[in-house]
Amino acid sequence: MATNSLVDFNTLSPKFRELYAKAKDFVENECIPAEKVFAAQMGQGENRWKVIPPVLEELKVKARSIGLWNLFLGREYGNFGAGLTNVEYGLLAELSGRSSLAPESWNCSAPDTGNMEVFAKYGTPAQQERWLKPLLDGKIRSAFAMTEPAVASSDATNIETNIRREGNEYVINGRKWWISGAGDPRCAVYLVMGKSDAENSNRHKQQSLVIVPADTPGINVVRPMQVFGFDDAPEGHCEITFTDVRVPVENIVLGEGRGFEVIQGRLGPGRIHHCMRCIGKAERALELMIARVTDPSRRTFGKGLAEHGTIVADIATSRIEIDQARFLVLSAARKIDEVKAKGAKKEISMAKIAVPTMLLNVVDRAMQAYGAAGISQDTPLAGFFVRARTLRYADGPDEVHRNQLGKTELRRAAEIVEKMKQQKEKSDQLVAKL
Known part of the structure; x- marks a missing residue:
């Protein structure tokens, strides 16, 4: 198997x-060809949410039949x-x-991956039986309700x-928004963050x-939020209100005051x-760009696009x-493997800051190569x-993340100053001996 830039696959497990x-x-041969089928099978109007x-x-x-299932849950x-x-x-x-x-x-x-991790890591046996098991089976979906419109x-x-x-x-009681997955008819449970x-x-x-089971009285899905005009149906990112929603005390996760x-x-x-x-996504965007600029029918000012x-x-x-x-990303992943996520905050922050911006830049260049088609529905x-x-x-x-990363670096100040002091003294x- 080939080496992927930074990792020699032959050093990894046969599994x-x-x-x-x-x-x-x-x-390559199942998912990408099915994308247009998915779009064609989407409901219209209100049916987009059904x-x-x-x-x-x-x-x-x-x-699932070939073992590509729940891969995110580690050892x-x-x-x-x-x-x-x-x-x-x-x-x-x-x-x-x-x-x-x-x-x-x-x-x-x-959000199912994170929610399954919560149930697997912190859930009681009863909570795992009721919610984790059907999530692992892919029979239901879930949502994580934290973000609110009235506060930062x-x-x-x-x-x-x-x-x-x-x-x-x-x-x-409260109002949440940008709750991903809440529009999905398969969404059966919310994990709700609040002040107790x-x-x-x-x-x-x-x-x-x-x-909070999704069918609990007092829950109202107000509207799906749009992201640059995309509603991401049928999952959506919804605004929700909770009005006198009641759940049994055994529905607490880990214990009162331990939400953070x-x-x-x-x-x-x-x-x-x-x-x-x-x-x-960035790799696919670059491939799309390369295919576009090497298309012999695409010529400007007497040259093929790739000649510019x-x-x-x-x-x-x-x-x-x-x-x-x-x-x-792989550096952060390796650090998590070595010292868990808490010990990899610096590496996680660096990846989280840099990677989405990288993707924006790579996709933007690919869009430019496609011209108006690049911002249409004809490409991903x-x-x-x-x-x-x-x-x-x-x-x-x-x-x-920048703030956290900067503070982490500043904690090295005393060590750096002392080192420079010793270097100056030496x-x-x-x-003086000259």
Whole structure:
């Protein structure tokens, strides 16, 4: 098997190499050809939120039959997943990013991946039986309800949704938006973040995470939000209100006041799952660009497009940026494998900042090569561009990660100053001997 820029596949497990070969064939020969079928089978009008294109379920059956299923759950989750390392999953996720249909067909799409990790890592046996098992089977879907319109949700301690205990129940009141997956008719459960102890002096202990079945009275899906005109039906990114929504106390995740702890555990690996898929999208965008500019029918000013120096330079720049981004992603994945997500914050932040912007740049160059067709529905480029721009908000905006990364670097200040002081003293001593 070939070397993928930074990883010699021959050094990885035989299990992974077998899965990689299957995944590559599945994406190229099953998922990408099915994309237009999916679009043709989509419902129209209100049916966009009721119809799941049959081709997707067909792909899921095929994928599961060859072992491409729940690949994101690593060794620490026992028999729940495929038991891959983060590096191994990163290489597979890159392939899945090449087609919008691949992640869900493998049961590896957000927000279900993060929610399954929550249930697997923090859920009680009863919670796992009721919710994790059908999610792992791909029978239901889920949503994660955290972001709110009235506060700066990039700081999760700002969340205002109220969770109060009344006897053996929690009562939830609040408004959420950009809740991915909430429009899907298969969405059966929400994980809802809110404040259960607003007076706690520790602002990271004020929040709790509760499990809310989607059919609980008091939940109102107000509207699907549009992203540059895309509604992402049938999943959507919805605005939702919770009005006196009641759930039993056993629906708490991990315990009262531990919501912030849970979401930090949820977001670590998930932050780079998106980045892994971005690499695949960027590779496909570059391939589309190369195919376009080498099409003999595409000529401007007496030359083929590929004969223009600006086009050649753009291709080279995209190649460099993709490989740089892949290095950051695989470096973060390797660090998570070594010291868990908490010890890999620096590497995760660097990947999360750099990779979506890289994808935006690569796709933008490909769009330019396609002319007006590049922003039309005739290529996947417009969809790639929108998803890349969205990821600069999702799982923490760029500014939050830059701030965290900058603070991490500044913690080295004392060590750096002391080293420079010692170097100066040694230099002064050497000069004095002249």
